[in-house]
Amino acid sequence: MTGSFNTPHQSATSSNGGLNGAEANANGSKNHENLTQVHTERFGRAYNQIGTDRTMKTNNDKLSFAGVVSLATEYRPQRPMLEVAFKGLTLSIGKKKLLQCVTGKLSPGRVTAIMGPSGAGKTTFLNAVLGKTSGYKKDGLVLINGLPESMQSYKKIIGFIPQDDIVHGNLTVEENLWFSSSCRLSKGMLRSHKVRVLERVIESLGLREIRNSLVGTVEKRGISGGQRKRVNVGIEMVMEPSLLILDEPTTGLDSASSQLLLRALRHEALEGVNVCAVVHQPSYTLFNMFDDFVLLARGGLIAYHGPVSEVETYFAGLGVKVPDRENPPDYFIDILEGIVKTKIRGNVTPKHLPLLWMLHNGYEVPDDFQKDLENINTIRELYTVRSISREQSLAEQTENTDSVHHNVRLSDNQINHWKEKHLVFLCSMGTIWGG
Numbered sequence: 001m002t003g004s005f006n007t008p009h010q011s012a013t014s015s016n017g018g019l020n021g022a023e024a025n026a027n028g029s030k031n032h033e034n035l036t037q038v039h040t041e042r043f044g045r046a047y048n049q050i051g052t053d054r055t056m057k058t059n060n061d062k063l064s065f066a067g068v069v070s071l072a073t074e075y076r077p078q079r080p081m082l083e084v085a086f087k088g089l090t091l092s093i094g095k096k097k098l099l100q101c102v103t104g105k106l107s108p109g110r111v112t113a114i115m116g117p118s119g120a121g122k123t124t125f126l127n128a129v130l131g132k133t134s135g136y137k138k139d140g141l142v143l144i145n146g147l148p149e150s151m152q153s154y155k156k157i158i159g160f161i162p163q164d165d166i167v168h169g170n171l172t173v174e175e176n177l178w179f180s181s182s183c184r185l186s187k188g189m190l191r192s193h194k195v196r197v198l199e200r201v202i203e204s205l206g207l208r209e210i211r212n213s214l215v216g217t218v219e220k221r222g223i224s225g226g227q228r229k230r231v232n233v234g235i236e237m238v239m240e241p242s243l244l245i246l247d248e249p250t251t252g253l254d255s256a257s258s259q260l261l262l263r264a265l266r267h268e269a270l271e272g273v274n275v276c277a278v279v280h281q282p283s284y285t286l287f288n289m290f291d292d293f294v295l296l297a298r299g300g301l302i303a304y305h306g307p308v309s310e311v312e313t314y315f316a317g318l319g320v321k322v323p324d325r326e327n328p329p330d331y332f333i334d335i336l337e338g339i340v341k342t343k344i345r346g347n348v349t350p351k352h353l354p355l356l357w358m359l360h361n362g363y364e365v366p367d368d369f370q371k372d373l374e375n376i377n378t379i380r381e382l383y384t385v386r387s388i389s390r391e392q393s394l395a396e397q398t399e400n401t402d403s404v405h406h407n408v409r410l411s412d413n414q415i416n417h418w419k420e421k422h423l424v425f426l427c428s429m430g431t432i433w434g435g
């Protein structure tokens, strides 16, 4: 998955001829001298500041220790909270629908994992979160803190970490972070505040030991891949975003490095940050470090969006039990892909999973799905709003498949009970969405 949201760092890298790649090496040590020859005044200022910081290293060190302790009592501005909610969002290019009927929300203080088969629409989903919807035909709403505003107006408090490195190989870890905060944070912000933020980020990401190490380039090896990834994240964290979006931050990392990174992200969430990351095949431990899980099926349809702690219960309610020693997200993706065959309640097929999610939540079923709805109509009540209760799901795990046929012959009383619940839920949705 590739992102296309340009950070100032990326712009700086490209405007500077690519400092951290092979091109940078081709230029060799000349790059170091050329650091100040950047094209824009803004980046020039930032590079100059790094030069000054190098010569003022002693002072800097003082600030890093005793100075920081005294700063702890200073006034600390509260970060604004940013909730991103979707209501029936559909994005298309021509006749192709890349994202369909997406309803749900990414909440402040929570870390969300976006997963799904290749081509399901994860990049498109991130684009929607970033407000990059200009190339698409858009239906439905994206609400920021409950209002249909443009995400672009919040750009300064959104951090995006693309899959590819945005670090400067010829700078140290600390200089990379300083460079970012010099470019991104407001000019009027107290230097002492910037130092405190930098120290917090270094500490949170476990970069203290290597703060003075050169990041390194392809030819001149520096810090390890896992450390490099954490510096990448730090570059966005120093601007104290309210929404932090990461594209495959753990890809290529070992389990320990991935967990270290996730711990830092959880730490950010504790500060009220809304963290959202596309991840591929996380370990079971790593998966459980996320708060929420968005499972996308092909066609950009939601098959599950809710707490990680409830996903197995939800699928168990559909009759899908994760076998021992299987990693739940991988198993659900394999089902969506048809790699694993499993029996779902009422003999519906995996392609119906997004439809079942809509029914479960009482979302409006779009016209395109009416045919599928007719196909599963006889057992529709099985999936009516919140019918998959925790008790029911747990009970289902021990039931044999005959129970499906029993459940299909529901008593009128049960159906009426569920219809009532459906109505109550729709009313509450109306309140939430202001409908």
Ligand SMILES: Nc1ncnc2c1ncn2[C@@H]1O[C@H](COP(=O)(O)OP(=O)(O)OP(=O)(O)O)[C@@H](O)[C@H]1O
Binding pocket: 001, 002, 093, 096, 098, 116, 117, 118, 119, 120, 121, 122, 123, 124, 125
């Ligand atoms: N600009 C475009 N024009 C037409 N189709 C597109 C465009 N961008 C994406 N698609 C299609 O939309 C679908 C979703 O693409 P997307 O990149 O969002 O998937 P993804 O889940 O991120 O995939 P991967 O994990 O393989 O990176 C794919 O079928 C893709 O081919």
